[in-house]
Amino acid sequence: MRGRRPAIKNKIYTRNLNIYYGEFRVLKDINIEIKEKKVTALIGPSGCGKSTFLRSLNRMNDLIENTRITGKVYLDDKDVYDSDVNVIELRKRVGMVFQKPNPFPMSIYDNVAYGPRIHGIRDKNRLDEIVERSLRGAALWDEVKNRLKDSALGLSGGQQQRLCIARVLAVEPEVVLMDEPCSALDPISTMKVEELIEQLKENYTIVIVTHNMQQAGRISDFTAFFLSGELVEFGLTKELFYNPKNKKTEEYITGRFG
Numbered sequence: 001m002r003g004r005r006p007a008i009k010n011k012i013y014t015r016n017l018n019i020y021y022g023e024f025r026v027l028k029d030i031n032i033e034i035k036e037k038k039v040t041a042l043i044g045p046s047g048c049g050k051s052t053f054l055r056s057l058n059r060m061n062d063l064i065e066n067t068r069i070t071g072k073v074y075l076d077d078k079d080v081y082d083s084d085v086n087v088i089e090l091r092k093r094v095g096m097v098f099q100k101p102n103p104f105p106m107s108i109y110d111n112v113a114y115g116p117r118i119h120g121i122r123d124k125n126r127l128d129e130i131v132e133r134s135l136r137g138a139a140l141w142d143e144v145k146n147r148l149k150d151s152a153l154g155l156s157g158g159q160q161q162r163l164c165i166a167r168v169l170a171v172e173p174e175v176v177l178m179d180e181p182c183s184a185l186d187p188i189s190t191m192k193v194e195e196l197i198e199q200l201k202e203n204y205t206i207v208i209v210t211h212n213m214q215q216a217g218r219i220s221d222f223t224a225f226f227l228s229g230e231l232v233e234f235g236l237t238k239e240l241f242y243n244p245k246n247k248k249t250e251e252y253i254t255g256r257f258g
């Protein structure tokens with residue numbers, strides 16, 4: 001229709017998602033829509049369930065004992081918990097970057113080539129191409145192009161985190177989940193990763209957990225505020241920050257919480 005912007009597609013959406021650790025119900029009836037090629041920030045006090053929610057999106061929770069889940073998590077309209085879903089393939093489509101950079105103890109090149117090799121790519125030229133594209137994508141290429149054979153462990157913390165992002169990009173995901181990716185980084189590295197996120201959203205859907213409210217405000221298009229396992233408010237970041245609908249959201253973002 002004329003004058004109307006096309007609706008943004010829901011890349012991931014959940015319906016009545018509940019997650020339990022044993023008898024403890026960590027997440028309660030979560031209904032959320034993660035928009036395609038946008039950045040969604042998850043905020044809320046420690047222990048409210050942000051990481052658990054993030055991990056549910058690519059079934060990383062499957063690796064945690066005693067976890068039980070009810071409800072649905074749809075990726076492109078297919079429930080990722082359906083019995084016919086290939087979890088390896090799912091995690092290729094929905095990649096994850098962790099709080100602390102965790103490069104493998106191998107060369108910079110091999111870190112990035114690791115995923116593609118696992119997925120069967122052996123051709124040297126093809127791998128070279130993927131490694132360069134991924135390192136460029138993670139804004140690291142210029143800093144490491146002359147030392148690709150050096151150990152990744154010799155990189156700075158900020159470079160290691162961008163390497164981990166390159167490693168995720170190498171398998172061509174559609175969604176990138178980030179669990180406090182800047183919490184172990186200095187302000188300059190943090191700024192680099194934030195700029196990178198801004199660029200990445202042209203091609204990827206990004207979901208990021210952050211404790212840093214300014215960061216959520218700077219980099220995200222949408223924000224979800226969790227409290228005690230409930231999704232209290234979800235919406236455009238600008239609206240949630242400047243015109244929150246819920247009193248608890250307002251208290252939290254203005255620091256008057258608790």
Ligand SMILES: Nc1ncnc2c1ncn2[C@@H]1O[C@H](COP(=O)(O)OP(=O)(O)OP(=O)(O)O)[C@@H](O)[C@H]1O
Pocket residue numbers: 021026044045046047048049050051052053064
């Ligand atoms: N493996 C586990 N077994 C049992 N309980 C767990 C497990 N992991 C997390 N929890 C509990 O679930 C709740 C939510 O944890 P989660 O790590 O998702 O919160 P969070 O919002 O990401 O916290 P933070 O901001 O501190 O990282 C907490 O009460 C936590 O103690």
